[in-house]
Amino acid sequence: EVQLVESGGGLVQPGGSLRLSCPTSGFSFTSSWMNWVRQAPGKGLEWVANINPGGEGKFYVDSVRGRFTISRDNAKSSLYLQMNSLRVEDTALFYCVAWAGDSCYWGRGTLVTVSS
Amino acid sequence: DVVVTQSPLSLPVTLGQSASISCRSSQSLASSGGDTLLDWFHQRPGQSPRRLIHGVSKRDSGVPDRFSGGGSGTDFTLKISRVEAEDIGIYYCFQYAHRPHTFGPGTKLEIK
Numbered sequence: 001e002v003q004l005v006e007s008g009g010g011l012v013q014p015g016g017s018l019r020l021s022c023p024t025s026g027f028s029f030t031s032s033w034m035n036w037v038r039q040a041p042g043k044g045l046e047w048v049a050n051i052n053p054g055g056e057g058k059f060y061v062d063s064v065r066g067r068f069t070i071s072r073d074n075a076k077s078s079l080y081l082q083m084n085s086l087r088v089e090d091t092a093l094f095y096c097v098a099w100a101g102d103s104c105y106w107g108r109g110t111l112v113t114v115s116s
Numbered sequence: 117d118v119v120v121t122q123s124p125l126s127l128p129v130t131l132g133q134s135a136s137i138s139c140r141s142s143q144s145l146a147s148s149g150g151d152t153l154l155d156w157f158h159q160r161p162g163q164s165p166r167r168l169i170h171g172v173s174k175r176d177s178g179v180p181d182r183f184s185g186g187g188s189g190t191d192f193t194l195k196i197s198r199v200e201a202e203d204i205g206i207y208y209c210f211q212y213a214h215r216p217h218t219f220g221p222g223t224k225l226e227i228k
Contacts, residue, residue: 107164
């Protein structure tokens with residue numbers, strides 16, 4: 001059974017930091033591109049960042065570049081997102097998404113709320 | 117950035133009838149390798165999205181053949197034949213030919 005389980009979300013003040021984690025199982029993590037996709041309350045989907053299987057290639061949407069860092073630990077089959085200098089507009093449900101060959105797997109998401 | 121638009125944004129459909137959603141991108145989604153990098157996702161209320169179609173027209177495992185995707189370049193279509201109650205929700209197209217990757221705004225399908 002494929003599992004992606006996001007954690008690390010919560011309530012944080014503007015300017016604060018959070019680290020999201022996404023341990024996975026049930027598919028070939030080491031050969032999969034991994035993504036973070038977010039969804040603000042009542043809004044559509046926004047691709048945030050992704051990382052290639054080896055971890056050397058990292059790509060971001062402009063609004064988070066320089067503030068967020070995506071990383072992975074292939075030995076632990078886990079994906080991470082370090083989020084710094086958080087803004088109110090970063091409030092969203094953050095999904096971990098795997099592109100695994102011809103399959104695409106999503107977690108259930110972790111909610112990040114940025115508010116004073 | 118590549119802008120992705122969808123129409124209609126709201127789609128009321130009678131059970132058993134067909135539905136069609138259009139997706140347009142501001143740049144061609146054809147890659148140098150020959151593939152066209154456009155997927156379709158479906159999100160039911162309160163659930164995580166699920167991919168239906170990848171590479172314009174390839175159905176993901178377990179997706180009913182009532183769903184079909186087509187198009188090329190900058191114009192794409194998702195067709196649903198014989199709409200069922202479980203098809204309600206929001207449909208998104210997604211381009212990954214260019215960075216940053218971008219989703220369309222979504223099309224909300226509801227049953228009349």
